[in-house]
Amino acid sequence: MNGPNQNHNTSGVGLVVRGLRKSFDGQEVLRDINFEVRPGEIFVIMGPSGSGKSVLLKHLIGLEEADAGEILINGDPITTPEIAAKYRMALVFQSGALLSSLTVGENVGLYMTEHRLRSPEEIERIVTEKLADVGLTDIVHKMPSELSGGMKKRAAIARALVIEPQLILYDEPTSELDPVSAVVIGDEILELKRRIGVTSLVVSHDRDLAFGVADRIAVMGEGRILTIGTPDEVKNFKDPQVQNFLNADFKREK
Numbered sequence: 607m608n609g610p611n612q613n614h615n616t617s618g619v620g621l622v623v624r625g626l627r628k629s630f631d632g633q634e635v636l637r638d639i640n641f642e643v644r645p646g647e648i649f650v651i652m653g654p655s656g657s658g659k660s661v662l663l664k665h666l667i668g669l670e671e672a673d674a675g676e677i678l679i680n681g682d683p684i685t686t687p688e689i690a691a692k693y694r695m696a697l698v699f700q701s702g703a704l705l706s707s708l709t710v711g712e713n714v715g716l717y718m719t720e721h722r723l724r725s726p727e728e729i730e731r732i733v734t735e736k737l738a739d740v741g742l743t744d745i746v747h748k749m750p751s752e753l754s755g756g757m758k759k760r761a762a763i764a765r766a767l768v769i770e771p772q773l774i775l776y777d778e779p780t781s782e783l784d785p786v787s788a789v790v791i792g793d794e795i796l797e798l799k800r801r802i803g804v805t806s807l808v809v810s811h812d813r814d815l816a817f818g819v820a821d822r823i824a825v826m827g828e829g830r831i832l833t834i835g836t837p838d839e840v841k842n843f844k845d846p847q848v849q850n851f852l853n854a855d856f857k858r859e860k
């Protein structure tokens with residue numbers, strides 16, 4: 607059984623995206639997206655607002671259906687929900703997406719409660735453990751509205767950890783956070799790679815985060831991937847669109 611908390615040595619899965627295309631009302635949002643994420647890798651997709659990053663993530667977790675192309679996990683084409691269910695994938699939403707009417711603990715434990723996977727005592731123990739994993743203690747009984755933005759993001763990561771994921775997808779994990787809290791989240795992503803070997807796909811326009819945590823970076827623009835490489839390779843990639851995005855700065859006189 608792939609229940610939560612079966613083991614702590616989750617090994618990350620490999621992900622391949624090939625020829626992915628998607629249009630909404632005749633507008634092409636994803637135009638032939640190709641990339642590969644290696645098992646245990648932290649792969650960051652950067653790109654300006656509206657370039658298609660969130661839509662891409664939605665395809666990976668089955669919230670959107672592609673017009674063309676394929677997604678493979680460990681070489682398995684993900685064509686049906688049954689095949690997708692063989693693998694444990696978690697998405698940490700752009701907004702954190704905690705349910706405001708439930709306590710933090712109930713939010714983190716929701717998957718286990720809904721699927722009746724554990725007794726209430728065990729769920730409480732696992733929830734406390736996952737919250738502690740992301741540095742949160744004594745907040746199980748608080749409401750999401752009582753948490754800071756950074757705490758909400760960490761609680762959302764704790765909720766993702768409950769399924770012992772083999773692939774974690776993060777959508778803008780540091781948006782709305784101050785620089786110190788953003789570093790805490792970045793360190794958390796690095797720590798999860800080290801501790802459980804999970805594969806991480808991070809979508810973000812936070813340049814500090816991307817260059818701080820990524821093994822490799824892809825830069826997207828207008829529904830296409832413009833380049834993929836190590837942080838150094840991407841930094842030195844001589845393409846005006848990529849350089850404009852990476853070096854965007856104010857026109858203040860120095």
Ligand SMILES: Nc1ncnc2c1ncn2[C@@H]1O[C@H](COP(=O)(O)OP(=O)(O)OP(=O)(O)O)[C@@H](O)[C@H]1O
Pocket residue numbers: 630631635653654655656657658659660661662811
């Ligand atoms: N369900 C939908 N129906 C129609 N258009 C959509 C839908 N979802 C997304 N889009 C459009 O697709 C484009 C890409 O959106 P997406 O949310 O992927 O951008 P993003 O790169 O995540 O931007 P941000 O950095 O602001 O989060 C946008 O033009 C958006 O309006």
Ligand SMILES: [Mg+2]
Pocket residue numbers: 659660661700777
């Ligand atoms: Mg987005």
